[in-house]
Amino acid sequence: MAEGVYAGSHRSARRGAGVEFGGHRAYTPGDDLRWLDRRSLLLHDRLLVRQFETETDRALRLVVDATTSMGYRGTGAPGAKLAFSALVSAALARVAVSSGDPVGLTYFGGGPNSRSLPVSGGREAFERILGSLEAAEAGGDARADASVLERALAIIARSARRGSIVVVLSDLLDLPEVAADRVSAIATRGRVLVVVQVLDPDEVSLPFEGTVRLRSLEGDVVVETDVEATRARYLAALAELTSEWDRALAARGARFVRAVTTDDPVRIVREIVQAAR
Amino acid sequence: MHFVYGLALLAAVLVAAPYFAHRLRRRRGEERVFAAARLVPPAPPRARRRSKLEDRALFGTRALAVVGLAVLGASPLVRCSRLALQRPGGASVAIALVVDDSMSMRALSSGTTRFDRAKEGARQLLASTREGDAVAIVLAGAPARVALAATTDLGAARAAVDALVQSDRGTDLDGAIGMSHALIAQLPQVDRRVVVLSDLADGHPDGPPIGEGTEIPTWVALPELREPAADCGILGADRLGPRVRVRIACSHDATALGREVTLLDGDRVVARAAAPSGESGETTLMLAEPADGGPPAAQADSLQAHLTGTDAIAADDTAPVVIEAGPGSIAVVADSVDELAVTGGAPVVEQALAALELDVAVRPIPALPDRSEDLAPFAGAILDDPPGFTPEERRALGSFLEGGGVVLLALGPRAAAAPLGASLDPIVPHAVVWGPTPVPGVDPATSAGVLAESATSLQDVAAKSRVTLAPEDVGNFEPLLKWKDGPLFVAKRSVGRGEAWIVTLPFAIDASDLPLRPAFLALLDAWAAEARARAAPRRTDVGVPVVYDGPVARVVPPLLGTYTVSVDSKRELRVASLVARELDLRPRGAAPAAGGAGLGDSHAAIDISSSIALLLLGLTVVEMTLRLRARTRAVAET
Numbered sequence: 005m006a007e008g009v010y011a012g013s014h015r016s017a018r019r020g021a022g023v024e025f026g027g028h029r030a031y032t033p034g035d036d037l038r039w040l041d042r043r044s045l046l047l048h049d050r051l052l053v054r055q056f057e058t059e060t061d062r063a064l065r066l067v068v069d070a071t072t073s074m075g076y077r078g079t080g081a082p083g084a085k086l087a088f089s090a091l092v093s094a095a096l097a098r099v100a101v102s103s104g105d106p107v108g109l110t111y112f113g114g115g116p117n118s119r120s121l122p123v124s125g126g127r128e129a130f131e132r133i134l135g136s137l138e139a140a141e142a143g144g145d146a147r148a149d150a151s152v153l154e155r156a157l158a159i160i161a162r163s164a165r166r167g168s169i170v171v172v173l174s175d176l177l178d179l180p181e182v183a184a185d186r187v188s189a190i191a192t193r194g195r196v197l198v199v200v201q202v203l204d205p206d207e208v209s210l211p212f213e214g215t216v217r218l219r220s221l222e223g224d225v226v227v228e229t230d231v232e233a234t235r236a237r238y239l240a241a242l243a244e245l246t247s248e249w250d251r252a253l254a255a256r257g258a259r260f261v262r263a264v265t266t267d268d269p270v271r272i273v274r275e276i277v278q279a280a281r
Numbered sequence: 282m283h284f285v286y287g288l289a290l291l292a293a294v295l296v297a298a299p300y301f302a303h304r305l306r307r308r309r310g311e312e313r314v315f316a317a318a319r320l321v322p323p324a325p326p327r328a329r330r331r332s333k334l335e336d337r338a339l340f341g342t343r344a345l346a347v348v349g350l351a352v353l354g355a356s357p358l359v360r361c362s363r364l365a366l367q368r369p370g371g372a373s374v375a376i377a378l379v380v381d382d383s384m385s386m387r388a389l390s391s392g393t394t395r396f397d398r399a400k401e402g403a404r405q406l407l408a409s410t411r412e413g414d415a416v417a418i419v420l421a422g423a424p425a426r427v428a429l430a431a432t433t434d435l436g437a438a439r440a441a442v443d444a445l446v447q448s449d450r451g452t453d454l455d456g457a458i459g460m461s462h463a464l465i466a467q468l469p470q471v472d473r474r475v476v477v478l479s480d481l482a483d484g485h486p487d488g489p490p491i492g493e494g495t496e497i498p499t500w501v502a503l504p505e506l507r508e509p510a511a512d513c514g515i516l517g518a519d520r521l522g523p524r525v526r527v528r529i530a531c532s533h534d535a536t537a538l539g540r541e542v543t544l545l546d547g548d549r550v551v552a553r554a555a556a557p558s559g560e561s562g563e564t565t566l567m568l569a570e571p572a573d574g575g576p577p578a579a580q581a582d583s584l585q586a587h588l589t590g591t592d593a594i595a596a597d598d599t600a601p602v603v604i605e606a607g608p609g610s611i612a613v614v615a616d617s618v619d620e621l622a623v624t625g626g627a628p629v630v631e632q633a634l635a636a637l638e639l640d641v642a643v644r645p646i647p648a649l650p651d652r653s654e655d656l657a658p659f660a661g662a663i664l665d666d667p668p669g670f671t672p673e674e675r676r677a678l679g680s681f682l683e684g685g686g687v688v689l690l691a692l693g694p695r696a697a698a699a700p701l702g703a704s705l706d707p708i709v710p711h712a713v714v715w716g717p718t719p720v721p722g723v724d725p726a727t728s729a730g731v732l733a734e735s736a737t738s739l740q741d742v743a744a745k746s747r748v749t750l751a752p753e754d755v756g757n758f759e760p761l762l763k764w765k766d767g768p769l770f771v772a773k774r775s776v777g778r779g780e781a782w783i784v785t786l787p788f789a790i791d792a793s794d795l796p797l798r799p800a801f802l803a804l805l806d807a808w809a810a811e812a813r814a815r816a817a818p819r820r821t822d823v824g825v826p827v828v829y830d831g832p833v834a835r836v837v838p839p840l841l842g843t844y845t846v847s848v849d850s851k852r853e854l855r856v857a858s859l860v861a862r863e864l865d866l867r868p869r870g871a872a873p874a875a876g877g878a879g880l881g882d883s884h885a886a887i888d889i890s891s892s893i894a895l896l897l898l899g900l901t902v903v904e905m906t907l908r909l910r911a912r913t914r915a916v917a918e919t
Binding site: 226 | 310311312313314315316317318319320321322323324325
């Protein structure tokens with residue numbers, strides 16, 4: 005799967021300090037003030053940052069949500085959301101390793117076998133990531149325990165260097181209210197952030213019928229509802245959630261990708277690679 | 282099983298079915314695990330949503346209508362504890378309600394008095410009467426009275442029942458039932474009944490059963506009124522000086538053991554003593570001077586005797602303290618010369634009164650007053666050989682006697698020699714004769730009453746002369762003592778509400794040795810006791826009529842306590858006392874035929890169809906109004 009992705013599409017280039025001018029983008033707090041375009045500020049009263057393209061190694065940091073909700077698998081889905089995320093993560097790791105970039109893996113939540121891996125390069129690193137992803141299992145409640153997310157983000161914020169690409173794979177459904185701000189903050193300091201929302205087909209269509217009592221996997225929420233009467237409102241709420249994340253990420257220059265477990269993983273990997281450029 | 286019960290069960294199933302259907306449709310939905318449950322808005326199930334109330338007022342109206350219909354359907358099966366007449370023949374009936382308003386009906390039963398329960402029973406019976414029925418109401422408090430003569434005006438009967446009030450009278454059940462028979466015996470209704478609403482406690486528990494052997498069927502209703510009860514009450518409280526005697530009686534097998542008798546001056550307890558331990562008894566209390574400097578209890582004229590504790594009837598636990606001997610003084614009209622004793626001092630009669638140490642003042646006056654107001658302060662007057670009475674004196678004396686005064690008239694030579702225009706009327710209308718005594722001494726065998734024991738001391742009374750009454754006057758007097766040859770020696774007669782005593786010898790020692798005999802003191806003592814008793818409040822049994830001459834012919838005290846009666850501008854204090862047999866709460870028996878079979882029902886069905894119909898009509902109006910309002914609102918919103 006990775007072979008069809010990185011062939012001709014992977015660019016080991018990043019915008020930031022360099023020689024070749026790469027264009028402008030809006031300033032976000034945390035950007036290096038050396039690249040602030042003072043001329044643009046004086047002429048247009050807008051804060052813009054100048055970008056440059058340079059050839060460099062780009063570390064790939066994979067952040068996989070392994071909380072309990074990611075273990076959900078609907079009746080029409082080929083696998084759980086965590087499994088789909090692991091598949092996409094493995095493909096991204098393969099692409100990075102093939103390009104000579106180091107890869108690291110961080111989970112938030114997850115069972116005892118979900119072991120994070122530091123950034124390293126080479127085929128061995130890929131094998132270790134593959135082994136970790138295969139052993140990963142869902143567990144933990146990010147909504148009840150905010151530290152689950154905080155710990156993972158703290159590691160990224162502390163260790164991801166400028167130019168790193170951070171790919172977060174999560175359903176974004178049961179994260180704390182402040183998660184969007186905290187995650188999008190990774191996009192500062194020259195890091196590239198791509199957030200991939202992985203959903204089950206049930207979650208994008210609410211296919212149940214009649215009166216059901218829906219119990220969440222995290223947060224201990226039980227809702228009795230008449231599906232036909234509330235499906236439209238649910239889809240609107242889901243769209244609103246997605247929109248909120250999209251707005252928060254766009255404000256920091258990050259990218260948002262939505263994936264459903266029934267989607268073609270190759271297409272999703274390609275979208276992620278495109279978004280990370 | 283009766284067909285109606287099957288129908289009722291079917292109706293119950295029909296009423297319950299929608300409810301269970303609703304419960305089934307309200308079953309909880311299937312539980313599923315769903316990661317995005319947090320984003321799913323809750324919504325009640327469709328069945329519940331469909332039953333959501335859009336108009337609560339309209340729903341309430343319809344629900345009430347359904348309930349009303351259900352109650353209407355159930356009413357033939359519902360019976361409540363209420364009295365109703367049975368009509369086996371379906372014809373009009375004539376009923377005589379005997380309502381007992383005696384003291385025993387004050388006993389509490391389930392928080393209400395027996396009388397109130399009887400009154401409520403009378404109302405329930407009247408509610409079951411129809412047009413054409415005749416109703417009479419008789420009260421069984423002694424004496425039995427007719428509260429309502431037989432009438433077909435049921436509204437008047439209801440008003441008469443509403444106007445009934447409790448009294449403290451004794452019980453006259455036999456008289457009331459006999460009166461009821463007389464009231465309805467001649468009525469055209471073929472079906473005649475007597476309904477007795479009483480506790481049957483008339484003080485004769487061994488009397489013949491009520492309703493036995495009567496021509497008109499008798500129904501003794503409300504058996505709950507005959508539940509056993511215990512009661513103690515104060516029959517009377519009499520005071521003589523500082524000593525108060527309280528008589529207490531209790532119902533059968535009950536005692537006042539452990540209770541106290543207290544004397545109350547307002548709210549202040551001035552004396553207390555333990556109540557007697559038997560079924561009846563007497564307690565004597567002494568009034569002492571208060572230690573706190575308050576007014577002396579012995580002078581209080583509003584003392585109440587109270588029996589502490591609780592029993593079935595509270596009204597008879599308190600009674601006014603009656604003064605046994607009333608206040609007032611005795612006027613003595615005696616000749617200042619002839620009546621003087623040789624040893625000096627006051628006239629003999631005054632000395633004799635002083636020797637008796639009566640609790641009254643003796644006031645000598647020179648002549649009989651010729652104004653009635655001047656005699657009013659005196660409880661009695663002793664007239665020793667007056668030379669007749671002038672017309673003014675006669676008028677004043679007559680008024681004094683009519684008002685209840687007591688006069689002791691000693692007849693002597695001056696009385697027999699009354700001047701022209703003077704007479705001894707109104708005591709002795711005709712002239713009296715002063716003549717020699719043919720046989721000395723009196724005949725003790727003729728003595729009666731108070732002089733019976735002391736008459737022997739007059740067997741040889743020495744009197745040269747005596748007064749003889751005219752034959753026309755002798756018959757007016759009740760002899761208390763006669764001379765040996767037959768004429769009156771001491772006699773008395775009633776004049777109005779008062780009493781006049783005569784002695785046919787004067788009280789002068791020169792005329793006879795009567796004042797020196799012990800019988801003289803006995804005579805004065807008896808006469809003074811009569812005078813004091815008449816000045817004291819009269820005690821009568823509650824409910825017993827007091828008959829007067831004059832415009833006020835009859836006074837009946839219906840309640841216990843003191844009454845002030847004014848007759849001819851003279852006030853008289855009377856005390857209505859408890860009838861002792863009312864404390865016996867044991868009921869008389871009731872004949873088996875008086876159980877009410879075929880006459881009435883104690884658990885009658887309720888016909889509420891008219892009320893329900895009115896309710897449904899009202900609900901229909903309310904629903905139409907609500908619908909109209911809703912439509913108007915919808916048009917306005919559009």
